[in-house]
Amino acid sequence: MKLAVQVKLLPTPEQASALEATLRACNRAATYASHVAFGKKVKDRSGLQKEAYADLKATFGLSAQPAVRVVKKVVDAYATLKASLQAGRLGPATSKRYRRAVGRPVAFRPQAAQPFDDRCLSWQYDAHTVSIWTVDGRMKGLRFACSPDQLKTLVEHRKGESDLVQRGGTWFLVATCDIPEPEVYEPVDWVGVDRGIVNLATTSDGTNYQGRRLGRYRRWQARKRTELQKRNTRSATRRLARREQKEKRHATHVNHRISKEIVSVAQRTGRGVAVEELGGIRERVRLRRDQRGILSSWPFHQLGQHLAYKAKKAGVPFLEVDAHHTSQHCPRCGHTERANRPGRDHFHCRRCGLAGPADVVAGVNVRDRARSAWVLVTAPAPSP
Structure with missing residues (x-):
């Protein structure tokens, strides 16, 4: 089963400034890629990457792998929108909310969460630090804090992406952990x-x-x-x-x-x-x-x-x-x-x-x- 483990980052003022600049750059790039996807009606990952990849690197200062993550983030956003429309969560096709959703590109907030994979982010569990890509270069020695149970889960089961999140001036990393499911026992009652x-x-x-x-x-x-x-x-x-x-x-x-x-x-x-x-x-x-x-x-x-x-x-x-x-x-x-x-x-x-x-x-x-x-x-x- 998938489980999200949230740890708190403890950046210095200089590190926090670099993280904020990275988050804003990635979300500006995502908004641009969203306009490309909407204008050219390209919602698949390979097609959007062909259309926007070069511009994301040249215009927004993203490295190769962060640019790929941004493309996937945009594709996932449109897939979520499609699922919401099909499920009727935005009302019927004649409603104002439905027409507004399909009538303009998906926009990303300047501080929206940004996913990183293992090429952009690495964990040093013993030192309680991470190394993460930023627009100012690779940032090493970024400290994090978590409970012993969370650390054990990260060490044993972390797999996949980790999201960089800012809430109320505090920074977090939300890591995806794939935990094996125990066998369900036969209940006595x-x-x-x-x-x-x-x-x-x-x-x-x-x-x-x-x-x-x-x-x-x-x-x-x-x-x-x-x-x-x-x-x-x-x-x-x-x-x-x-x-x-x-x-x-x-x-x-x-x-x-x-x-x-x-x-x-x-x-x-x-x-x-x-x-x-x-x-x-x-x-x-x-x-x-x-x-x-x-x-x-x-x-x-x-x-x-x-x-x-x-x-x-x-x-x-x-x-x-x-x-x-x-x-x-x-x-x-x-x-x-x-x-x-x-x-x-x-x-x-x-x-x-x-x-x-x-x-x-x-x-x-x-x-x-x-x-x-x-x-x-x-x-x-x-x-x-």
């Missing part, structure tokens, strides 16, 4: 996970990961955004962008912590992890105006992604099951009714009287559905 807004995750074991602190943090950030938006200045706009990234990092950290704990419990007990399949929930659910912002910022999809890849990395079975009526279905007698859930936090079966926390009951239903689904998944195919 399942840990059902119910995802929500008030409670970010609740397991069938009764473990509850509350979203109260995250919700309070998001409301505080929303108030600060309102204050900055009223100022309507350039500095306020920059601070808004920084706050947005900070809020995303905080939510990502919370999801990492929750998913890591759930997967470790499942692995230690020999069980699998099961979640509800929540695709398209924003289209299915109708909310009041004051609730729409809460749902749109609800990081349930990211939590599911974290659970999936951490389970895959650990060899833990992972399933997505049908989400319909998991909070209204009685796991003891099977009775399903909206009245079984009289409030957000409570479940009370109208037929058999089973009562308990609604999210725990939903987690139990997810676990039970995973048991049935796994039998179907692992059942031998019928003989012809």
Whole structure:
């Protein structure tokens, strides 16, 4: 499986200046190559390299291999755009957003990430340094910092490109690691996970990961955004962008912590992890105006992604099951009714009287559905 490992670079002021000049030059070259690809309708790698390679080297000061990386970056950008159009992520062909996307070349921000391969970038793991190509020549002895686990992963599994990234004045390298997947074991049972807004995750074991602190943090950030938006200045706009990234990092950290704990419990007990399949929930659910912002910022999809890849990395079975009526279905007698859930936090079966926390009951239903689904998944195919 592919895993991205991010390490922090620690450049001197002179090295940082060279890195910034390199990033800007590569993105100016990419924008130029994008205009060539759009104007001549050449979107394949070999064709675009024939058209733009010489100009990228002569005009923008790129060496041979960085120029090749820039061409690939442009081709990948148009491939991503094509896939987004085909998937309908930019709306129908008659929409303004769709027409804007196909009506002009792809542009690259001055500080957009730039990929480097092993010819442009080499790692010295023992010294915690890298050697990287820049427009000012080869830069050696550029220090980086990472955790011992990250360093071990880099040494054993790094393979492919590494992206040079600048965020908020800080430099990073994002390296691609190809980690072998362990064999998925046969689970003795399942840990059902119910995802929500008030409670970010609740397991069938009764473990509850509350979203109260995250919700309070998001409301505080929303108030600060309102204050900055009223100022309507350039500095306020920059601070808004920084706050947005900070809020995303905080939510990502919370999801990492929750998913890591759930997967470790499942692995230690020999069980699998099961979640509800929540695709398209924003289209299915109708909310009041004051609730729409809460749902749109609800990081349930990211939590599911974290659970999936951490389970895959650990060899833990992972399933997505049908989400319909998991909070209204009685796991003891099977009775399903909206009245079984009289409030957000409570479940009370109208037929058999089973009562308990609604999210725990939903987690139990997810676990039970995973048991049935796994039998179907692992059942031998019928003989012809």
